[in-house]
Amino acid sequence: KKNVLIIGAGGVAQVVAHKCAQNNDVLGDIHIASRTVAKCEAIRASIHEKGNLKTPGVLEVHQLDALDIEATKELIRKTKASIVINVGAPFINMSVLQACIETGAAYIDTAIHEDPLKICETPPWYGNYEWKRAEACEKAGVTAILGAGFDPGVVNAYAALAAQEYFDTLDSIDIIDVNAGNHGRYFATNFDPETNFREFTGRVWSWQNRQWTQNQMFEIRKEWDLPVVGTRTTYMTGHDEIHSLSKNLDVPFVRFWMGFSDHYINVFTVLKNLGLLSEQPIKLDNGQEVVPLKVVKAVLPDPASLAPNYTGKTCIGDLVKGKKDGKEREVFIYNVADHKEAFEEVGSQAISYTAGVPAVAAAMLIATGEWDVKKMANVEELPPRPFLKVLDKLGLPTRIRDEQGDRELSSTF
Template sequence: MSHVLIIGAGGVGSVVAHKCAQVPEVFSRITLASRTLSKCEDIARSVKQRTGIRIAVEQVNADDVTATSALIRQLSPDLVLNVALPYQDLPLMDACLATGVDYLDTANYEPPDVARFEYKWQWAYQDSFTEKGIMALLGSGFDPGVTNVFTAWAAKHHFDEIHQLDIIDCNAGDHGQAFATNFNPEINIREITQRGRYFEHGEWVETDPLSWSMTFDFPEGIGPKKCYLMFHEELESLVRNIKGLKRARFWMTFSDQYLTHLRVLENVGMTRIDPVLYQGQEIVPIRFLKAVLPEPASLGPLTKGRTCIGCLMKGIKDGKEKQLYIYNICSHEEAYREVGSQAISYTTGVPAMIGAKMMLQGLWKRPGVWNMEEFDPDPFMHDLNTYGLPWTVVEL
């Protein structure tokens, strides 16, 4: 019986709250906190209506270490589950250090003033978390998160060595909007407009943004889609922790309409992350753009279709070459029926709940700062099938 403090009341925070409430034997107390209390109250009402479980709500500014530490001391949770913005990872880790409470997030830290996706800032907490006797689990979403676990599971059960890894993320859904992002627009656009990066023969190779593409034939009737090479943070930890990797890449699908809008916005300066002076005030263009784009949480009832995210791996087993594809397909409509959110939020929120469950049950428990692939993948893989993200493995 454990108490979890969820910080962040966006689309993913809503899914996490609903999914934790579905497992009361583990999450006996749930508190949801955010800068905007009304968002927490709306989610709490939905959770009560759908599950019969009452969750507590609090207001907190996750950038404020002192205020967050005070809230943690007041509530005494067993775990802080961070689904706020990536900029807030370090302040929340500082608050957990100050109060001696375990920590989990779904995306790595990035500084507000530079779109740089690296684990170095969080890995630097290894010694302090170890000395405090508390644990941080990094990247317990889908990608990163489930993709790390898929790779670790394949390495444990199907390969002696994995030599090539391609993580391929397809959203084959349609929300009918001219241009909208399926999660926080600021984070989404910062990620997409950066230079691509992949690992090959012991070094990182950079590419121009969205300059490399391939067509991949997705399973179960989704069919062929154009995928673009990007850098994604799980590559950094997987290259470090999965021995034998010679090449690791990440691919994501985008429609032509989405990319056309994005190029226009980029060309006119609306994706800039540095402040500009407007009528005597400094504004950051991408944050203004976020304010005028559809709220991702509003896309739930509009989005139809499915996502397909998986890992395509090549390697050696018993001296022979082997190729394996592990994937999950998630329906936007089914996710919305269950928790009131579309599949992008669902595929991140469910693994966040499962990661928290692993920690609270003691199945994944070790002082320090860890990535998903550094633990036994088997119980997590079991829970994916149990809690709404069933996976399929195919030998090619």
């Protein structure tokens, strides 16, 4: 399988495009398509500027509205793409997936589908949209890998590795995501403010005692002592992978914890309490209608503009507890990424880097056949070792902290 069509031209797509270009000997022709073609052109220019196209080959850009299934099918056929990496806004998942099912191309995304008018839908999240197409994928023999970013994505593979190799029974999986970086601006979101805020305005869902449990955002706080970034405050948050891991692994607790500074929470709380994070249109006194969330987005820094001055590191991993050979144990499987190093390599900060690189690793495993499973799968349903091995090669090494200390796992893959 070869030739990749990347859909979207935002922060994550920038990383995906650079990494695909660096591996075009495996992936073949690279096509970038988005609503705004100028953004695709800028990505193409930065790939050439950094000399990231490994072997001379096709690197083309296209204008596409991916909500238009027919247009998406036509572009898949025209580009002869056999792998589509969807890193556009989360509203286009279902139309892109449908285009893949109808053309036979493999599908990869990094986040669950969202309805633009519904904030924080209730679980089962994958069951609301994607999994309804599982049968159609299998019938068409289409490989569809869901949530192949970092979280969801790599953290699902860490959980699978823990379940398969480090435990006989699992008690809990706590996914911890800390960005200890600094962008130097008063307030900014690290990716699209709309997507970012939507994650935190609704209720928080977690899997506790094998049941869905609800809390308010910023209600449950926990400090962790983490490698490299030190002691960090996190809050329990809802996240895609809680749903799939709770279904696919036999584990009573799955929780997701995201690091937030007090400053972020203060600004967020003010915006939210004023009604400025609402996705419902309001009328101005001149009769004009505006969506408050869109206004906030327009005045905040463009997340892509943060990358050049971003410093510091991210630490994302799975703290897994359970039993092995009758004994209790605890392992933390994680990655640390550096904002500045990511920018120097591909022109993006580490959050986009950690999200984009895994999607390319998944594409490479489809190209080599190792993950070309001809059906729909979440990452934890696929063999974790080949994935972690490719990630190591692409710049996201896996580390582990357990009773034997803290070390890189890479040499064992």
